[in-house]
Amino acid sequence: MSQNTPPAGPPAGYPAPGSPQPGPYAGGPAQKSGQYPGYQGAPTGYPGYPGAPTGYPGYPGAPAGYPGAVPGGQFVSNKSFLTAWLLALLLGGLGVDRFYLGKIGTGILKLVTLGGLGIWSLIDLILLLTNKQTDKQGYKLAGYEKHKTVALIVTLALILLSIVFNIARGGASTAPSGSAAVVPAASPASNSGATTAAAPAGYTVGQPMSVDMGDGNVAKVTIVSAKYSATANATLNSPAKNGGYLILDVLWETEKGKTSSNPLYFEAKDADGRKGDVEMFVDGALGSGVILPGDKARGNVAFDIAPGTSTVIITTPLLQEAARLQVTPQ
Numbered sequence: 001m002s003q004n005t006p007p008a009g010p011p012a013g014y015p016a017p018g019s020p021q022p023g024p025y026a027g028g029p030a031q032k033s034g035q036y037p038g039y040q041g042a043p044t045g046y047p048g049y050p051g052a053p054t055g056y057p058g059y060p061g062a063p064a065g066y067p068g069a070v071p072g073g074q075f076v077s078n079k080s081f082l083t084a085w086l087l088a089l090l091l092g093g094l095g096v097d098r099f100y101l102g103k104i105g106t107g108i109l110k111l112v113t114l115g116g117l118g119i120w121s122l123i124d125l126i127l128l129l130t131n132k133q134t135d136k137q138g139y140k141l142a143g144y145e146k147h148k149t150v151a152l153i154v155t156l157a158l159i160l161l162s163i164v165f166n167i168a169r170g171g172a173s174t175a176p177s178g179s180a181a182v183v184p185a186a187s188p189a190s191n192s193g194a195t196t197a198a199a200p201a202g203y204t205v206g207q208p209m210s211v212d213m214g215d216g217n218v219a220k221v222t223i224v225s226a227k228y229s230a231t232a233n234a235t236l237n238s239p240a241k242n243g244g245y246l247i248l249d250v251l252w253e254t255e256k257g258k259t260s261s262n263p264l265y266f267e268a269k270d271a272d273g274r275k276g277d278v279e280m281f282v283d284g285a286l287g288s289g290v291i292l293p294g295d296k297a298r299g300n301v302a303f304d305i306a307p308g309t310s311t312v313i314i315t316t317p318l319l320q321e322a323a324r325l326q327v328t329p330q
Contacts, residue, residue, distance in 0.1 A: 075137075076140055076142050077134070077135040077139035077140060077142055079100065079135045079141050080142055080143050081128065081141035081142060081147055081151075082143055082147045084097050084101060084141055085125075085128050085129070085147070085151045087100055088121070089125060089154075089155060089158070092110075092121035092124060092125060093114050093118065093121050094110075094111050094114075095107040095109070095110030095111040097128075098124070102135055102136030110124075111288075112280070114262065114264055114288065117264065128151075129148070129155060131144045203323065203324075204325060205223050205226055205325070205327060206222065206224065207222070208221070208222045208253075209325070211314050211322045212322055213259050213260075213316050213317065213322065214316045214317070214320075215257070216256065216257050217254070218254075218256035219252060219253065219255060219261075219291070220255040221250065221314060222250070223249070223250060223312065224251050225248075225249045226246065226247070226248050226249070226329045227246075227329050227330050228244050228247070228307055228330075229245050231245065232245040232279045232282040232283065232302040233279075233283050235283075240304045241304055242274075242276065242304050242306045243307055245303065245304055246268055246302065246303045246329055247300055247301075247302045248266070248300065248301045248302070249300055250266070250286050251296065251297075251298045252291055252296065252297040252298070253291065253297075254291045254292060255293075256293075257293075258291075258292060258293075259290075259291050260288070260291065261286055261291055263299075264278065265314055265315050265316070266313070267314075267315065268312050268327075269313070270305050270306040270310055271306070271308050271310070274305075276303030276310070279302035279303065279304055282302035283300065284299050284300045285300055285302075286299030286300060286301050287299055309326055309328045311325075312324065312325055
């Protein structure tokens, strides 16, 4: 063939006339309509191509139903909002809600501080109701949108009932347990030959006290003994700020209904009216927990307080005074 004779057809490897044209890269497949714009001839399955299955946002082309994927790109915990809310509402002071969420460390801390004296329990309840609480991995709790309205209404209703109940109790004219009853004076017409019953004496060390804890629950509490010591814990041996520790040996029983023993239900004031500090790490401390009828709890309650006679006060779970007695440690 001479130099001036044109070739009979395209060189080998080129598509025949009229066949689909390749993409912009050598040897690429023919462009088809509907493929990813700007990438002619991209193979099917290219991440983000039109019609790709939806899944975890931000992961183009992830298969539908990617585990834990929800709108917004967040994972959903396998922990239930409803369960966590009920535990926080009913047992928040014992840290049970945090144990359920896998937060063992803060659960223990919440338990030993009795819910941060109630403040921590309230904060955790608010976090749950506003969907700010998460599990150990930081995932949102399942079922919040479904149950949030009922949870909020029930919580507010219980708070309102508690306020009304305590206002009603505060207005009652009954004398608190352990205090001297007021005996009205006899009328002049009935004085002849009549004797007036003496008011009962205050409680003493070793005498059981009937303590009204509210809601029809009555505890029987006995201060078995009282002593004054330079230390409350042999291991820590923490120095007292007020000279020493008043250590009470307490026996807690339930006389009626269901009560809970708790060192924070006790207060102590010295002879000058100064309040002693509760020592939580006393040896053989009184445990916290529900005491059913027929069951007992016994342990020590300690106060960093000045020496001498002290006034010991027992309160309800709402920190209202229920009983008191004078204690002179040995």
